[in-house]
Structure formats: C-alpha cells, structure tokens
Amino acid sequence: MSDEIRIYVADLAAYNNGKLHGVWINACDDINDIWRQIKAMINASPEGFAEEYAIHDYEGFGAYALSEYEGIETTHEIACFIAEHPDFGGEMLSYFGGDLGDAKTAAEDNYCGCYKSLADYAQELTEETTQIPENLTYYIDYERMGRDMEMNGDVFTVATGFEEIHIFWNH
Numbered sequence: 001m002s003d004e005i006r007i008y009v010a011d012l013a014a015y016n017n018g019k020l021h022g023v024w025i026n027a028c029d030d031i032n033d034i035w036r037q038i039k040a041m042i043n044a045s046p047e048g049f050a051e052e053y054a055i056h057d058y059e060g061f062g063a064y065a066l067s068e069y070e071g072i073e074t075t076h077e078i079a080c081f082i083a084e085h086p087d088f089g090g091e092m093l094s095y096f097g098g099d100l101g102d103a104k105t106a107a108e109d110n111y112c113g114c115y116k117s118l119a120d121y122a123q124e125l126t127e128e129t130t131q132i133p134e135n136l137t138y139y140i141d142y143e144r145m146g147r148d149m150e151m152n153g154d155v156f157t158v159a160t161g162f163e164e165i166h167i168f169w170n171h
Contacts, residue, residue: 009025
C-alpha cells in the first residue's frame, strides 16, 4: 500500500516557464531519500535558475486533500500514517480537518473496529458486556442503540465503503 502513496513534486522555475518538469516520489520513502529525489529533480531542471518546488499532484491519500504548500516532512508523516492505517487513514485525517495528532490518537487509542453497521457494533458490545435473558433478546433495538451512541457523542464513525464502517470512541 505505501508504494501507492505518492506525490508529484514539480520544478516551479520550469512550470512558470510553461514546461512540465517534476518527479513522482513515494511519500513513505525515508525522508532523506525524498529530499535527495527533490534535489536531483531540481538539479536536472531545464531552467538554469531552478530552486523552488511544489507538490502538484498526489495519489493514495484517500479522502485527505493534500495541499501543494504542505511541507515535505508533514506530507511524509501524513503518508506514513495513511500507510499504517490503509483502511481509514486518509478518511480520519479528513474527519479531523488534517490534524494528524487527533487522527493518530483516535486511530491508536479509540478504535473499536470495522463493522457492517453501527447496529452490529452496538449488538456486539451489548452481548459482550451484558448478560441478556434469552427471552428478551428479540426486544432489543440495536439500530436505535447505535444511532443513540453516535448522536450522544459516545462514538463517531468513518465510512470507507458499502457496509464498511470504522467505529471510534469519542474521548
């Protein structure tokens, strides 16, 4: 997955003179390797005065919208977080407005798992923590329980596909 998380770093001197010159870089590479690739791209510029660059494209960041002005170190940290949590990393960053610290805390400390629905999570949690008499099991509305958990702010969800909901405690 991490080799699919890439950035296109463009030479701004060439770009400003109507030339496309840049390089696709694996954003999860070692940070020193990333800098070497950027420097090599700048040194190979068709413009003799090249020194500035910008991120002009990216792939593999999920729902997270990477800015062209994002720093290389920050981009690298974001890419590594997404590679570590490929199922929901980009969506978490988007949910938290790009705050990597909040996304990391939620992913590492508050993750409950992936479920088909919030009702499935409510049922599993209830059955694991409560002894329910068999004659009452048919009266429990797990959909309503799950909805109430989310509306009350106890949990939040990140949907990543059809019947694929990642659930997190909201601490």
